[in-house]
Amino acid sequence: MLSGRAPPGVGDCCRRLLAATLRPLLCGLPPCWVTARRAAGQWPSPGLRVPEAAEAERLVQEVQRTGAPLRRFIACPQLARTVQRCLQGRASTGPQPVLLEFAPGPGILTRTLLNAGVRVVALESNSAFLPNLQSLENSLDGQLKVIYCDFFRLDPLVNGTLKPPAMSSDKLFETVGVAAVPWRADVPVKIFGILPQKKERNILWRLLFALYECSSIYRYGRVELNIFISEKEYKVLTAKPGEARSYQALTVLWQVGCEIQLLHMEPWSSFVTNLKNRGLAVPKSVWLPNDHLCLVRLTPQQNLFTGGLKPTNSATFIFMVKQCLAKPKSRLTDRLNSWSLDNGGKLLRELEIPKNAKTRNLYPEDYRRLFEALQNSNMFADAWFHDEVLGSIRNINL
C-alpha cells in the first residue's frame, strides 16, 4: 500500500551525504544502509543534543508573550523518550508513516524523535518558537519539516481567505506530501500533540465530526491520533455503559469510531506550562479522577463504514446519540417515541434490547446497530428529523 510519503530523491541523498560528513556525530553508517532504512521510513539518528528540562523551561518562558493561550510542553528528556517509545512501540517492521507533531514548542520531543530516526513534520503556531525549529530543520536533510500552522485552526468553518497559522488540511497534506488513501488502508499519517485543556472537549467533538464525515484530516484515510488528554476526559472516552458521570455521547461516538488505546499516563507536574508563575493550571474535576495527562492512541476503525453507517448519514447518527444521552436516565423507548419513531418497540425487540433499557445502559455497538436498523426501516425519512440534524451540526460546529 502507499505509504503516502514522498520518497526522498537521489539528489537529495547526495546533499545529505555531504551534510553527514560535516557532522561527525552522524558517522559510521554506510550510505547504502542509510538509504535502505530511509526507504522503510526509518532515518538514521542525527544524534541531536536534547536540551535538559531546565533549559527547555527557560526556552518556553522566553517565548512567553502576554495574551498567549495556555500551553503545555514536554520539557523533560526522560518523558520525551518515553513518549517516543510509545509512539514507535509496535512499529518495528514495514514502512513507517510520517509523524505530524503539533505545537512542539521548544522541540524536546522533536529532537528525541529525530534521534530515534522518525521523520517528523512539526506544526508550530507560535511564531516565537519557529526560528529555533527552522534552524533545526535546515541543519537536517529533510527528516524534519517545520510548518507555521495551528493544528486547531485547521479547516476553520468561516469562509474566506485563510491567514496563517490557520490552514486548510488540503494545503497541509500537500505540503507534507501525503496523498489520500482508501479508508480501509493502513494509517497514512500519525499525529502527536497535547490537547489544550480549555478547548479539549471542543477539539474532541470537532475531530469526531471530521472522523464521521471523513472530512478534514480524515479525508486522507485513517489518521492515527496520539494525543495527551486530561485523565478525566480519558475516563469519559473509555467509560462503560451505566457509569453515571462518564458515559456520555462523546464516549459512544469515540468508541464506535475508534480503537482507543492508552499508551502512557504522566502526572501533570511533568509538563511545563507557559504561565508566568509556572503554575500547572490543572483543570478541576469533581466527579472523575484527574491526576494525569493520558497519552491515548485513537485509531479509526477499519470497518466503520462497512455497515449502514456512511459518511453521508453519520450526522444523523451523531444527532441520535446526542439526543439519547442528553438525558441518560431516560428510557430508550421514550426517546424513540418522542421522535415519532414509534414502532420502536418492535425494533428494540429485534435488536434484543430490553424494553425498559435506559439510554445510558446501551453499549456503543448497540447504538450503531439501532441506527442501522432505523436507517433500514426508513424511519429517519421524516423531514423534521433531517432538519434537526442539520441544525444541530451547525450549532456544534460553530
Add this chain to the structure above:
Amino acid sequence: MALLRLRAALLGPARLRGAGISWSVLRNYSSASAKEKAGRNAVCERTELLEVLKARVKQLQASNVPEVTVNKVELAPLGNGKYEDPLQKVVAPSPTEEQPAPKGRDEGPAQPSSWVEKLKKEMYIRQLKVERKLSIAASQQALEGQAKAKAKTKAKTKAKTKTKAKAKTKAKAKAKPKSKVKAKAKAKESQESQKSPKAKVAAAWRQSPSLYRVYAHGKPRVAAAKEGAKVQITHRVPEDKDSSQFKILQQTIQANLECFLFLQQPEEAERFLLLYHSSPAKRRLLNVNAYNIVMRSWARKGRLQHINRLLSMLESVGLRPNLDSYAAVLECMGRNQSSTKTIWRCVQQLKNDGFHVDELFQKCLFEEDEKEKVLRAIRIVQPNYQLPPPPNPEICKSSLLQDFYSKEKMVSYPKLDFSVQELQECFQQQLEMELDNTVTIESVESSKPLTPQAIKARKLLATLRSQWHDSILRALQKSKHSMSKLKTVSGYNILYPYLCLLPDEEYVSIMLQILNTLSPQGESLAVLARELGSKVYNRYITQRKLRSRQLEKVQHVYEDYIHLLAKNSQPDEYLPREYWEKLVAEAGFGPSLNLKDCGWPYMLLMRLGMHMLELLVQAVKVPRNILNPRLESKLIPVLYHIYSFRSSWQVGLIKPHPIFSQLVSDAAETLLTFNSSAIPMLCPPVPWTSPHFGAFVLNDTKLMRFVDGAIQHQLLLEQCPPVNLHPVLDALNQLGNCAWKINQPVLDIIISIFNDKGNEKLDIPPPISEAPRPSAAPSNSSTWTKSQKHELLLCKKKAAEMHSLRMDALYKLSIANYVRDKVFWFPHNMDFRGRTYPCPPYFNHLGNDVTRAILLFAEGRPLGPKGLDWLKIHLINLTGLKKKNALQERLEYANEIMEEILDSADHPLTGRKWWMNTDEPWQALACCMEIAKASRSPDPAAYISHFPVHQDGSCNGLQHYAALGRDLIGAISVNLMPCSIPQDVYSAVAQQVEEFRKKDAEQGVKIAQVLQGFVSRKVVKQTVMTVVYGVTRYGGRLQMEKRLKEIDEFPEEYLWEASHYLVKQVFNSIKEMFSATRDIQHWLTESAKLIAQSGRTVEWVTPLGLPIVQPYYRSRSTVLNCSMQHLSVKNSNSSQKPDTVKQKNAFPPNFIHSLDSTHMMLTALHCLRQGLTFVSVHDCYWTHALTVDIMNQICRQQFVALHSEKILQDLSEFMLEKYCSPSRETRALWQKKLMEQLSSVPKTGEFNLKKVMDSTYFFS
C-alpha cells in the same frame, strides 16, 4: 403564688438542659429524681391535656359523627398519646384517615426512637417558653398589683383557672406512670359526659386564650410591640443568611395556603400548615402570615375554635399574632355572632398587644365581606363605633414641585372630549375585554381572498382542535386525579391546588393557546413553561379580584372618577391620583382596593408551566397520514421535545411537527388571540395610587418592571413613604392619560404594502413566501455537498428571521387595525431607573417608525400662528437632512421642496416618492400629509391638528453629564449654550481626535500617519454616543473596527492597531472636552465598585424621591426536576452577593438614566399644569404643534431646575449615610476608603446653567 411554684418546678429541667446534658440522659436522670419528674410531668400533662381537650372539642364541632363513635375512634390512639405530637392529633378532622399506623411504642419505651425524642424536646422547649412568659407576667402583675381594680379581678379569674388546671395535673402526677394514660383518658371521658358540647366550646375558648392571655396581660403596650418587632428581627437575621431557597420556600408555602383560602378549603390549608408546623426543621419556614391565612380561611367559615387553636399554635412557636390575626378572629366572631364577652376579650387583647381598633380598618386589606364582619363584631361591643376618618392626604414637599403641588395654584384637570356617559361605556368595553382575559381579533391579513386549500386546512384544523381539546382535558383530569390520591403526609403534591384554581376548561384553553402560537422553529422549554405558568397566574388574579369584590369597588370608584375627565362634568381641582384617593376615602374602602400580596415564586410558576407543558406534549396527537393519505394511519405527537446543543450547553426545545406547521400555514388563519393587556386600553387607565394599584382594570400590572424573581424593587417601593412616590405616580398617570387615535390613511397604505409583498427598505417585513429558496437541491439529502447544506442552512436562518419580523409587524398592525375607529390609551409603568414605558407590548408609541407613523393624538388643537412652521421643521428633522442647519434654514428648505412634500402626500405610492428616501420614511409621509392638509385649509392657523411634533435632546446623556459637571466646552458641544446653529458633538470630537492625530503624525507615529484622512464624524459617532452609557475601551475598539472596515480604502492590516489608537484618542478627546464628565463618571464607577465590594447593592434616590436599587446579583441556578427534562432556572435574589462588575459598570449609565427620567417627569408634570398634551419616548418629547414652544420652555426650565439641585452632593450624602453610617462599629479599612471616596465629590466647572433657557437647540 401558684405561678411562682410552677415556675420553680419548671426551672429544674431548664437548668439541666442549659448545662448541655442530652435529653436521653436527662430522661434517665430525671426518672431517678421523683421530684423533678413530677414537676416536669405536671407541665407536660397540663399542656397535653389542654391539647387533647381542644382536639376533642374540635372534633365534636367539626364532625357530625355521633359522639359515641368518635369516642371509640379516638380512644385507640389515646393509648400512645404520650408520645404523639399532640398537635398532629388535634388537626385530624377524622382521626382514622390521618393517624399514622400504630407503631407499637406504647409500652415502656426503653429505647425511644429519635422522633419521639424530638417531639419531647419540642414540647419541652415550648413549655419553657410558656413558663418564661408566665414568670414575666407574674412579675408584671406583682408590680402593677393594685393599679387597676379590673386587672385584679381578671388576674383572679385567671388564677382560678390555673389552679384548676394544676389540680388536675397534680392528680395525675400522683398516679403511676403506666396508668397515667388511662387516667387521663378517663378524666376526659368523665368530663365529656358531664358537659354538654356547647359548654365545652365555651370552656375551650376560655381556656386556650388563657394560655397566652396571662402573660400578655399587663405588659406595657409599646414595649410589647417593640419586643415583638425585635423578636422578629432576631428571627430574621439568621434566616436572611440562609440561601435564597429559604425565601422561595417561604413564598411557596404562602402561595399554597392562599390557594386553599381561595378554594375555600380550610381543612386542607390547615393540614398543609401542620406539615410544616409539626416538624421543627420545617417550622422555621412559617411566619405569622402563614398562620393568618389559615385563620382567615376558617374565619370565612365562622369556625372560631379552629382559629383559637391556630392562635395557640402560633403562640407555641414563639410568634405573636399581628393585626391581621386579630382581623381574622374578629371577622369570625362577627360572622357567628359571638357573645359580647368573647369579642370584648379579643379587643382587649388586641389593645394589649399594642394595636388599636382603628388600625384594623386603616391597614388591613379586607376581601369579600371581611370588613363588614369585623365591623359588626366591633359594633357588638362598641355599638357606636365609627370607622376612622381617612388620613389627610399628604402633599409632596419636593422643592422641584412646590409650585406643582401648591393648593393656591391648583387648576382644574384637562377634560377629555367625552361625556360621562361615553366614558362609562368605554369602561364597560374595557372591563368586558379584561374579564375575558384574552381578545381574539381579525388580523390585517384577513382581507386576502381565501383559497380552497386554506378552507380545507381550516376545516381539518378545526376538527383536530376539538379532538385536542378533549384529549388535553382528559389528560388534565387524569393527572389531577392521580395527584389528588397522593395526599399522604410526605408526598404531598404541591401542584395540585394550583390545578384546581380555575375550571378545567380554562387550563385547556391556555394550553391550546400556546399550541396555536408556537412558531415552526420551536421554542425553548423554559420560555413556554413560564408563559403557561404566568397565564394561569393572571387568570387566577382576575378570579381573585372578582371573588374578593375588589372589582366591584374599583368599578364603583371609577364611575365617579371619570367625572374628573369628562367634558360635561364640573371641573375639579384634583390630580387623577388625588381624586381617586378622595373617592376611595369617601366610599370608605380604605386600603382594601389592593389585593393582599399574592405573588407566586418564579420556581412555582415554572413548575406549574412544566407540568402543563408535559400534559400538552403527551396529549396532543395527529394522524400521521393527514397530509399524505398513502401513509399508514398512525397517531404521532404534534409536539416533540429535543435538545439543541450550544457548545457545552444543551437547551431543551419544544418543536411542532412539520405536519402541524404545514397545516397551520395552509390554513392561513386570520384570527389572532392576545392577552387583554396587549391591547391598548379603551378607557382612561386607572390612576396609579400605590406601587400595587393602577393601570389596567383587572390585569395585574407592576409599577416597576423587573426581571424574573427580582423582588428588591418592590420591597424598596413598599418601604418608601407613599408621599415620596406621588410625583412619580402623577407623572405616570399624566403619560397614561394621553388619548390616542389611529392615522387611518397611513395605516391603510402600510397594510396594503404588508399584504402585498412587504418592503424591506421601508421596514415592512415581507411574508415568508418571499424568503430565499435554496437553488434546486437533489432530493436525496444524503448526497448533498457541504456547500449545498450550507446554503440550505442560510436559507432556513433567513426564513426564521423573516418569520419573527413578519409576526411582530402582523401583531402591531392588527392591533392598530382593531382600534382604528376608537380612542385608546397606553397605561404606563417604568423600569427600575424610572424610565417610563407603555404597558401594551406590541403596539405603542415607543415602537419603530412604522408604528409611530400611525399614531395621532386623539385630542386636536389648532395649529396657531407658528404651528405649520413647526410641522415643516419637524418633517425636515424626520428626514435626517439639514441636521447642522438652523431652524430657520430647515423651515426655508421645507418651503423650497413644498412641491415634493405635496406630491408625497397626494401620491405616496405612485408619485415621485420623495418620502421614501428619508431617515424615518413613514413618519415623514404622515407629516407630509398633515402639512398638505393644513396648508390647503383656508386658515392654516385654525386648522385642527392631531399630529404630534417631536423635540429630541441632542445626546441627552452627555447633556446631563455636562450640566452635572458644569463643563463649559462640553456644554457648548451638546447645545446647552445658546448658539445660532446647532452644535454637533460628534463632529467636535472628530475634530479633536484629528488634532491629536496630526500631532502624533508629525512626531512620526506610524498609525497616526496611516489614519490620515480617515477620522470622520461617522467613525467616532457610535463610540461617543455610548461613552455616556459606559462603553469600555474593549467595546469601543470593536465599534471602531467595524466602522473602519466599512471604509473600503482603509488598509486591512492596520485595523486592529488603528481602532486601538482611535478609541484611545476618542476617550482622550472626551476627557479634554468634558473634563468634569469623565471625573464624575469615574467617581460614580469607583463608588459603586467599593460599595459592591463591601457586599451591598448600589442604591440611590432620584431628585423626585424615587428609590432605586441596581438589581445585579451573582446569579445562581436551581435545578428544577421535571419528568420531561431537568430545567436549570437562574435566580438572582437579594440574598445573594452583588455582582461587582455589573454594579460598577452599570452605575454611571443607570444614574444618568434616572436623571433623564426625572427631567422627563418634571417636564410632564409642568406641562400638565400648562394644559399641554405631553408624551415621551425617553429623551424625545411629543406635543401638539401649537404648544411646541411652551413645551420647549418648560423642558429647559425643568432642566435648569433639576440641575440647580445639588444632585451629586445629595447623592454623596445619601450614600454616606446608607453605607458608612457611624452606628456601625466596624471601622475597617474598606469602610474608610469608601467614606473617602463617597465624600470626595468631583469639582464642577464654570458653566452658567441658566444659559440653557435660551438655547434653541437644547431639545430640537
